[in-house]
Amino acid sequence: xxxxxxxxxxxxxxxxxxxxxxxxxxxxxxxxxxxxxxxxxxxxxxxxxxxxxxxxxxxxxxxxxxxxxxxxxxxxxxxxxxxxxxxxxxxxxxxxxxxxxxxxxxxxxxxxxxxxxxxxxxxxxxxxxxxxxxxxxxxxxxxxxxxxxxxxxxxxxxxxxxxx
Amino acid sequence: xxxxxxxxxxxxxxxxxxxxxxxxxxxxxxxxxxxxxxxxxxxxxxxxxxxxxxxxxxxxxxxxxxxxxxxxxxxxxxxxxxxxxxxxxxxxxxxxxxxxxxxxxxxxxxxxxxxxxxxxxxxxxxxxxxxxxxxxxxxxxxxxxxxxxxxxxxxxxxxxxxxxxxxxxxxxxxxxxxxxxxxxxxxxxxxxxxxxxxxxxxxxxxxxxxxxxxxxxx
Numbered sequence: 612x613x614x615x616x617x618x619x620x621x622x623x624x625x626x627x628x629x630x631x632x633x634x635x636x637x638x639x640x641x642x643x644x645x646x647x648x649x650x651x652x653x654x655x656x657x658x659x660x661x662x663x664x665x666x667x668x669x670x671x672x673x674x675x676x677x678x679x680x681x682x683x684x685x686x687x688x689x690x691x692x693x694x695x696x697x698x699x700x701x702x703x704x705x706x707x708x709x710x711x712x713x714x715x716x717x718x719x720x721x722x723x724x725x726x727x728x729x730x731x732x733x734x735x736x737x738x739x740x741x742x743x744x745x746x747x748x749x750x751x752x753x754x755x756x757x758x759x760x761x762x763x764x765x766x767x768x769x770x771x772x773x774x775x
Numbered sequence: 776x777x778x779x780x781x782x783x784x785x786x787x788x789x790x791x792x793x794x795x796x797x798x799x800x801x802x803x804x805x806x807x808x809x810x811x812x813x814x815x816x817x818x819x820x821x822x823x824x825x826x827x828x829x830x831x832x833x834x835x836x837x838x839x840x841x842x843x844x845x846x847x848x849x850x851x852x853x854x855x856x857x858x859x860x861x862x863x864x865x866x867x868x869x870x871x872x873x874x875x876x877x878x879x880x881x882x883x884x885x886x887x888x889x890x891x892x893x894x895x896x897x898x899x900x901x902x903x904x905x906x907x908x909x910x911x912x913x914x915x916x917x918x919x920x921x922x923x924x925x926x927x928x929x930x931x932x933x934x935x936x937x938x939x940x941x942x943x944x945x946x947x948x949x950x951x952x953x954x955x956x957x958x959x960x961x962x963x964x965x966x967x968x969x970x971x972x973x974x975x976x977x978x979x980x981x982x983x984x985x986x987x988x989x990x991x992x993x
Contacts, residue, residue, distance in 0.1 A: 642820075642859075645852035646827060652851035689831070689849065690841035 658686060659775035666701065666768040669709075677702045677725045677732075677743065679714065684772070699759060699770055700725060700732070702743065711759040711770050712745050718752040732756065795981060802987035807881075810874035811980070815973070817867040821905075824860040825962065832912070834958035836951045839914035864906055871902045883986045891979040894972050901969045908961040914954060922957070923949055 621629075666680045677700040685694045698714035712732075714722050721736035731748055732741040739750025746755045760771035784790055831850060833842045846853035875895060878884055884892035911922040926949065930940030945952035 642823070645855050646823075648851045649827060649853060649856055650830060653849075655851075690838060690845040 653689065657775045660684070660772055661774075662772045663762070663769040664772050666699065666711075666770050669703070669763055669766055669768045672701050672703045672709075672768070674703050674705065676727065677712070679725070680770075682770075697772070698722060700756075701761075701768065709761050709763070709768065710745075711761050713757040713759060715757065716752060717747075717754050717756060718750070723756070799981060799984065801985055804985070804988065807873075807877045808985065810870050810877060814867060814870045814874055815977075817863055817870060818969070818973070820859060820863050821867060822966065824856050824863065827856045828860060829962065834912065834954050836914060836954060839912065839954060843913050864909060868902055868906055871899050875899055881986065882989055885986075888979070888983055888986065891976060891983065894976040894979065898969065898972050898976060901965055901972065904965050905961060905969070908957040908965065911954060911957045912961065919949065922953065926953075 664682050672678050680699045680701055683694045683696045685692055700712040700714055702710045716723050716734040718739055721734050723732040723734045726733050737751050739752045740748040741756050742748050762769045831842050831846045846857055911918045926940050926943045929943055930936045932939055945956050
């Protein structure tokens with residue numbers, strides 16, 4: 612058997628190679644791209660939240676001392692309905708000025724807590740401290756504690772939860 | 776690029792492997808001889824799509840059904856990945872079985888290929904085992920009762936039946952324990968055994984070559 616190969620003639624082996632490469636590429640793309648999409652799709656969904664959360668009577672918050680208010684929100688994560696808890700430090704400085712800080716440390720999302728004797732929010736994870744106004748005293752956090760918008764209706768304090 | 780390949784080839788013998796595996800001599804054959812490759816291709820597809828399914832699937836009675844529901848409706852192309860796995864499973868049983876029939880009717884199991892035949896039969900049984908264990912995993916009514924019946928059938932074996940049934944179910948009842956062990960069998964134990972057996976099967980096919988189509992006088 613002699614092999615004849617030229618620009619116009621293609622032998623059986625060459626033909627099979629081309630067909631396999633062609634079909635293999637198509638199959639790879641048809642499975643591969645949806646595969647990537649399948650893997651990353653939960654990352655592409657961000658649930659939006661925009662709610663005013665009632666935080667009880669304004670009068671129940673003492674003047675001058677940050678007071679923790681906890682609330683939970685339910686959320687679907689994949690196939691599981693889970694409840695997520697939020698902590699808000701409400702600081703009533705006087706009758707008008709109210710600030711609500713998130714208790715999520717701005718460093719790596721551990722929860723801070725107010726220490727009255729040290730007059731600071733302390734984070735247990737990496738020894739960060741924030742002052743009563745949420746400003747960083749020391750430690751690794753890159754910026755002050757996040758604040759929530761607040762409003763008062765009929766003597767009730769509301770906290771604005773916004774996500775996504 | 777060429778130099779890099781030469782460097783690797785000198786050490787790994789890639790060209791030799793290619794020549795041994797894909798350039799080996801074969802007799803004049805027909806389309807029935809493609810079923811082994813088809814089965815291998817489908818098995819690899821089952822492996823790939825199966826690995827993808829484990830990203831979301833949870834083998835627990837609390838989550839199995841919901842996690843599959845999420846794959847089908849909440850994840851992009853989840854329907855495709857699961858669809859390929861679902862239909863590929865049936866197709867694999869069919870191709871493996873027709874492959875087995877071809878070898879049987881062409882007498883290709885004869886000397887010196889008896890052991891290739893034995894590994895092939897083991898692979899057929901493993902394929903059925905994969906089908907049986909995979910069927911329970913969606914944890915819906917159909918899979919629950921199919922497994923109830925299947926394990927009950929195993930339980931009718933004389934003498935050891937009750938023991939086999941309890942081993943399969945992990946206790947007397949079809950429970951969370953059953954689901955967990957079927958999952959383990961489905962994704963670890965059976966595939967591991969199957970990979971070793973496929974390796975042996977392919978080694979023997981390459982080592983012994985394949986038999987020609989028997990003539991009228993044989």
